[in-house]
Amino acid sequence: MPRFRYFPVSFDVAAKTVLVVGDGEAALQKLRLLARTQARLVLCATAPTPTLLAFVTEQGIRHAASEPTADLVREAALLFVATGDPVRDRWLAALARKFGVPVNVVDRTELCDFATPAIVDRAPLSIAIATDGHAPVLAQLVRAKIEALLPPAFGRLGALAESVRDTVLDSLPDNAARRRFWRALFNGRAAVAALAGEVERARVIALKSLSDAQTSPVRSGKVFLVGAGPGAEDLLTLRAHRVLLEADVIVHDALVPEALVAMGRRDATRIAVGKRKGNHTMHQEEIDLLLVSLAREGRQVVRLKAGDPMVFGRAGEEIAALRAAGIDHEVVPGVSATFAAAAEAAIPLTLRGVASHLVLATGHAAGGAEPDGWEALAASGATVAVHMGRSVAANVSARLIAAGLASSTPVAAIENAGRDGRRLFAGTLADLPALAARSEVDGPVLILIGPAVAHGDLTNAEPFRPSQCAVSAAA
Amino acid sequence: MSQSDASKGHIALVGAGPGDPDLLTLRAVARLGAADVVLYDDLGSAGALAHAREEAELISVGKRAGRHAPKQAEVSRLMVAYAALGKRVVRLKSGDPTIFSRADEEICAAHEAGFSVEIVPGVTTATAAAAHLGAALTKRLVARRVQFVTAHEVTGHLPDDLDLGALADPLATTCVFMGKATFPALAEKLFAHGLSVETPAAVVESLGTERTAVIKGTVETVAARLKENPPEGACMILYGAALADVCRA
Numbered sequence: 226m227p228r229f230r231y232f233p234v235s236f237d238v239a240a241k242t243v244l245v246v247g248d249g250e251a252a253l254q255k256l257r258l259l260a261r262t263q264a265r266l267v268l269c270a271t272a273p274t275p276t277l278l279a280f281v282t283e284q285g286i287r288h289a290a291s292e293p294t295a296d297l298v299r300e301a302a303l304l305f306v307a308t309g310d311p312v313r314d315r316w317l318a319a320l321a322r323k324f325g326v327p328v329n330v331v332d333r334t335e336l337c338d339f340a341t342p343a344i345v346d347r348a349p350l351s352i353a354i355a356t357d358g359h360a361p362v363l364a365q366l367v368r369a370k371i372e373a374l375l376p377p378a379f380g381r382l383g384a385l386a387e388s389v390r391d392t393v394l395d396s397l398p399d400n401a402a403r404r405r406f407w408r409a410l411f412n413g414r415a416a417v418a419a420l421a422g423e424v425e426r427a428r429v430i431a432l433k434s435l436s437d438a439q440t441s442p443v444r445s446g447k448v449f450l451v452g453a454g455p456g457a458e459d460l461l462t463l464r465a466h467r468v469l470l471e472a473d474v475i476v477h478d479a480l481v482p483e484a485l486v487a488m489g490r491r492d493a494t495r496i497a498v499g500k501r502k503g504n505h506t507m508h509q510e511e512i513d514l515l516l517v518s519l520a521r522e523g524r525q526v527v528r529l530k531a532g533d534p535m536v537f538g539r540a541g542e543e544i545a546a547l548r549a550a551g552i553d554h555e556v557v558p559g560v561s562a563t564f565a566a567a568a569e570a571a572i573p574l575t576l577r578g579v580a581s582h583l584v585l586a587t588g589h590a591a592g593g594a595e596p597d598g599w600e601a602l603a604a605s606g607a608t609v610a611v612h613m614g615r616s617v618a619a620n621v622s623a624r625l626i627a628a629g630l631a632s633s634t635p636v637a638a639i640e641n642a643g644r645d646g647r648r649l650f651a652g653t654l655a656d657l658p659a660l661a662a663r664s665e666v667d668g669p670v671l672i673l674i675g676p677a678v679a680h681g682d683l684t685n686a687e688p689f690r691p692s693q694c695a696v697s698a699a700a
Numbered sequence: 701m702s703q704s705d706a707s708k709g710h711i712a713l714v715g716a717g718p719g720d721p722d723l724l725t726l727r728a729v730a731r732l733g734a735a736d737v738v739l740y741d742d743l744g745s746a747g748a749l750a751h752a753r754e755e756a757e758l759i760s761v762g763k764r765a766g767r768h769a770p771k772q773a774e775v776s777r778l779m780v781a782y783a784a785l786g787k788r789v790v791r792l793k794s795g796d797p798t799i800f801s802r803a804d805e806e807i808c809a810a811h812e813a814g815f816s817v818e819i820v821p822g823v824t825t826a827t828a829a830a831a832h833l834g835a836a837l838t839k840r841l842v843a844r845r846v847q848f849v850t851a852h853e854v855t856g857h858l859p860d861d862l863d864l865g866a867l868a869d870p871l872a873t874t875c876v877f878m879g880k881a882t883f884p885a886l887a888e889k890l891f892a893h894g895l896s897v898e899t900p901a902a903v904v905e906s907l908g909t910e911r912t913a914v915i916k917g918t919v920e921t922v923a924a925r926l927k928e929n930p931p932e933g934a935c936m937i938l939y940g941a942a943l944a945d946v947c948r949a
Contacts (some may be wrong), residue, residue, distance in 0.1 A: 237779040262720035454819070459727040462717065462823060465727060465831065486781045533827040534836075536846055541836030547819070548834075560725060560796070564715070567798035568819035571807050574799045581861050583799060584872070604844070604866030643821065680804055682811075 230357045231340050239263035242300050246293055246317055247307030251331045253277045261346055262482035266304070269293040285406045290507050293317070299324040303339075316405040327519050333357055343368040347380035348388055378420050381427075382411055385419040391433045397497040399448075399621070401473060401523050406438050408471060439552040446520040447474070448547055450540050452533040452559015453481045455643025458488065460565065465557050472527035474519050476512070478659030480531035480669060482644060491528070511537055511547035520552040531669075537587055537612055561585070566671040570651075572637060572681030580608045580677035588617030588672075603628035608677045614638060614670035618689075619658035621672065626654060635679040637686065641668040651678075659690035711810050713797040714790050716740075719908025721747025723823050729745030731820055736787040739779055741794055748792060757782075772802055776809035783815050796822045798940015800850045800877050824848070826875035827937040829904040833914065835946040837873045843942035845872040851879030851886050851937075858882040858889075868893035873940035880926055880935040887923035895919065899939050900947035906933030916947045 243264040245255050252268065253276060259266055266286045268275065273288070281288045291298070298304060304321045306314055306328060318336040322327035342353035343364040352371055354364045386407070407671045408432055410416065419427035449468045454460035458598035461469070466488070469475065475489045479499025479619040486495055494514070498507040507515075519526045534540040534556055547554040563585055567574050574583045584602055588611050602609050603625055609620055618638070626632050640648040646668055650660060653673060660666065712731045717723035724732075724747075732738065732751040740749060742762030749758055761775045775791075782789045788894060797803045797819055810817045826848055830837050838847045849867060851858055867874055868890045881901070891897055897920040905913045911933060915925055919939050926935075 234750070254839045286870075320764040452823070452827075454725065457727070459730065460725050460821065462723045462725055463729065464722040533828040535827050535838075536836075537838050538836065539840070541839045541942065541945075544834055544836065554834075556725065556834060558828045558831040559720070560715075560823055561827060564796040564798055564821040564824065567796075571817060571819055572798065573804040573807075575848070576804055577802070578861075581859055582847055582863065584847040584866070585846055586845045601866045601869040601872065604863035606861055606863060607847075607866060679919070682807075 226630070233342065233353055233355055235351070235353075238262050238302055239304035240265060242267055243303045243305070244297060244301040245305045246313075247305075247331070248272050249274050249277065249307070249309065249678050250330050251307035251309065252305075253280055255307060255329075255331070255341075256280060256286065258341065258344065260286070261348065267297065267301075269297070275403060293320075295320065295324075298326060301408065304328045304332070306336075312625065314380040318419065319500060327501040339372050344444075345371050345375065347375055347377070347383070349383035351374075351382050351547075363471045366543065376414060376420070378422065380598075381419045381422070381424065382416055384424070385427050385431060386410070388424075388428050389435065390627040392432065393435060393498075396435055398593065399523075402438065404473065404622070405523070405525075406435060407428075409438075443676065444525040445552055446522065446526060447553040447555065448516050448520050448526045448543075449557055450526060450528045450530065450534045450538075450543060451557040452535075452538075452561075453477075453485050453529050453531055453560045454560040455532065455565035456485070457565075457643050457645075458484055460560050460643050461485070461488075462557065462559065465559060468525075468557060469527055469529070471525060473524040473531055474526045476519075476526060477529040478531055479506075481529050486529065497635045510541055513543055513609050516543055517546055517550045517552055520547070521550075530559075531562070532612075533559045536561050536585060551604075560643070562612060562642055562669065566639040566673060567612070567636075567681075569571070569639050569642050569647055570637055570649050570683060570686070572673055573677050574608050574610070575675075576677040576680055579680065580675055581606050583608045583609045583610065583614065588610045588614055588621055599624040599628040606676070608673060608675035610670040611674070614672045615640075615660055615663070615666050618661040618670075618672065621685055623676065630654060630674075634674060635676060636672060636689075637678050637681060638670055638672045638689070640666050640669055640670045644668075649683070649686045650689050652689045653682040656689045659688075708786040708788075709815060709940035710788045710818070711783050711815050712788075712790050712801050712818040712820055713781060713806060714792050714820040715743060716748045716794050716795040717794050717823040718795060718825040719747075719906075720828070721750065723828060723908065724748055724751070725820065725822065728822065729818050731790050731791070731818075734788055735790040737782045738790045738792055739775060740792040745792060745794075752790075772805050775811075776806050779806060780809050780813040780815065783810070784813065793822070795825045799824060799848060819908045825877070825907060825936050826938070828857075829875070829902075829907055829938060831900055832904055832907060832912065832947050833938070833943070835902070835938070835943050837875070837938075837940075839942040842944075843871060843873045843940050845869070846875065847872050848877065850877045851882040852877070855882065858885050862886075862889075864889050864893045868895040870895070870899075870941065873938065873942045876937040876939075878934070879937045880930055883937055884922055884923040884927040887919050890919065898945040900941065901937065901939035901946055902943055904933070904936045904938070905931040905937060909933070918947070 244267050246269045248270045259308045269289045306317045314330050327338040342355035345352035351395045356364045415430040451465045476496045498512050511596045530538040634654040638650040714728045729751045737757045739761050793801045821935045899919045901922040903915040
């Protein structure tokens with residue numbers, strides 16, 4: 226995974242000197258950006274262009290018609306160099322470094338301590354877009370998209386927050402309570418009023434809801450049982466994405482990829498209760514208790530489950546526990562792994578005249594003590610999707626053939642469906658056991674069985690048994 | 701049409717989810733936002749279509765019972781024709797495109813015309829209905845399996861190739877798509893195959909809209925209710941022992 230060369234931070238420049246050196250367009254561009262801050266700006270320009278001069282005059286920016294003195298550089302919080310002259314650039318950068326002043330030299334990355342990102346200005350809200358210096362044009366495109374998303378008045382929400390911030394800090398000492406208040410504020414009537422420009426009315430509504438929040442007892446939080454989908458970040462639903470961003474705590478299974486868990490808030494607590502093939506780190510009863518106690522502390526909890534929570538997710542037990550404890554909860558459905566697998570190979574799960582129904586099953590019943598009823602799975606014209614696949618492949622094949630399914634029935638197995646590292650295997654039910662022996666297939670595997678499978682796009686599928694040349698290449 | 705135009709064409713079959721625009725995937729939103737042409741069925745597409753660009757062409761190919769709509773072949777033809785013009789085509793399908801959606805015919809048409817097809821999976825209406833009910837579809841020792849079936853043939857009747865033994869499986873939760881008209885007939889056959897009349901059942905009507913309504917009971921009572929007083933909206937019918945908790949209430 227690539228790592229950032231530049232780390233984005235926000236620099237406090239209020240009432241500090243920011244120095245710009247240069248005569249032309251590049252200096253003007255930096256000043257335009259800086260003029261939106263509360264910094265004390267100083268331009269050193271011996272021969273400024275008329276436009277540059279007009280701008281500093283109009284903005285009341287201090288102009289020194291000389292090279293910057295050592296004192297001026299030493300006092301500066303930041304230095305921007307835009308002389309366009311390699312020798313002067315290098316000299317000024319060295320001077321800044323001598324005094325420990327961070328310096329940015331236009332178009333000379335090697336002389337820069339920091340870069341300036343593209344900025345969406347919705348003051349007091351600012352959004353910085355950086356590409357590690359690789360693609361400024363891309364940053365501009367992203368900026369345009371974000372600007373379209375946030376109306377110019379959006380910053381008023383920030384101003385509203387600022388106007389009540391101190392009161393909120395005093396009135397609501399509890400962190401979680403404050404977060405609830407802010408969340409309600411930005412989604413509520415106060416926000417609507419602020420966006421409409423009714424600043425004072427927005428403030429009154431906000432203060433009213435603040436006093437309500439103070440007098441009401443600690444409310445229980447809410448638990449969202451969220452389907453994470455097959456694993457790709459962009460196969461989350463819009464709702465799942467939003468509740469994930471709002472969660473105080475994310476309780477997740479091991480099957481949910483790290484990238485998805487990381488999409489939550491930076492300061493959200495993340496608790497792995499992961500189940501991975503027989504390696505149960507937390508018992509279901511403990512998970513149930515955990516969800517209840519987190520909600521009782523007033524926290525907003527996302528219980529993130531791979532695929533859809535209502536299919537093989539043991540959501541039923543969690544819902545029963547939450548219901549019994551009187552905790553507010555909501556289920557957010559997700560894309561089940563079966564559908565992601567079918568999408569990977571364009572396999573129709575149902576097909577007129579070929580497969581009239583789809584059965585989702587887990588491989589676990591093949592080995593476990595639970596009743597199985599494989600006869601029902603061998604139903605005529607069904608497509609069978611077996612979750613938790615590879616290790617049980619042999620057993621599934623044997624049981625289905627014993628239950629009467631033809632050994633020539635088409636089968637596809639998809640490893641890592643809907644996430645990175647996907648692989649597609651295909652063959653017949655008789656061939657399937659070979660998959661169980663392939664230890665290099667270590668991602669989640671979903672097996673699709675039935676006549677409709679043959680109608681998928683299996684041209685790039687590997688056979689279940691490793692081919693001879695693959696074996697010799699590995700040896 | 702020049703070669704270069706056609707090579708820019710792109711076809712995506714996109715799952716729109718159960719109708720609530722909030723349950724679109726981020727990928728579906730991205731494909732809609734990049735589409736030149738969106739072919740959609742009428743049912744509950746408005747929210748999803750809001751993600752299309754203003755300049756995009758939005759074409760209804762809706763198949764609503766009792767209304768004239770383009771034939772499947774015509775939909776496939778349109779889809780390919782636009783792609784051949786170099787357009788980015790999104791074929792929006794309710795739920796997930798690989799189940800009960802006749803996507804195979806569209807995929808075949810695209811492949812025959814030399815276009816590859818991207819499939820963007822969606823949230824199926826069945827699990828969304830389960831989420832709405834607050835009932836898990838699988839339950840340890842009770843419901844080991846989930847099965848999806850349609851009870852509506854092109855003719856409007858119950859399909860005759862249903863495996864009734866499997867559908868009467870007491871260890872499964874069954875989700876019946878498009879079954880409001882035929883479920884009473886299906887229920888009779890299920891009872892004859894040994895399904896208990898007491899099996900818990902629920903109907904979720906017009907999921908993802910403001911008119912969502914739920915009918916709860918047993919397979920017998922739900923079938924009777926659908927026969928006497930059929931709901932107006934699209935229905936997802938669920939039955940099986942896993943629903944006992946929510947249907948008892």
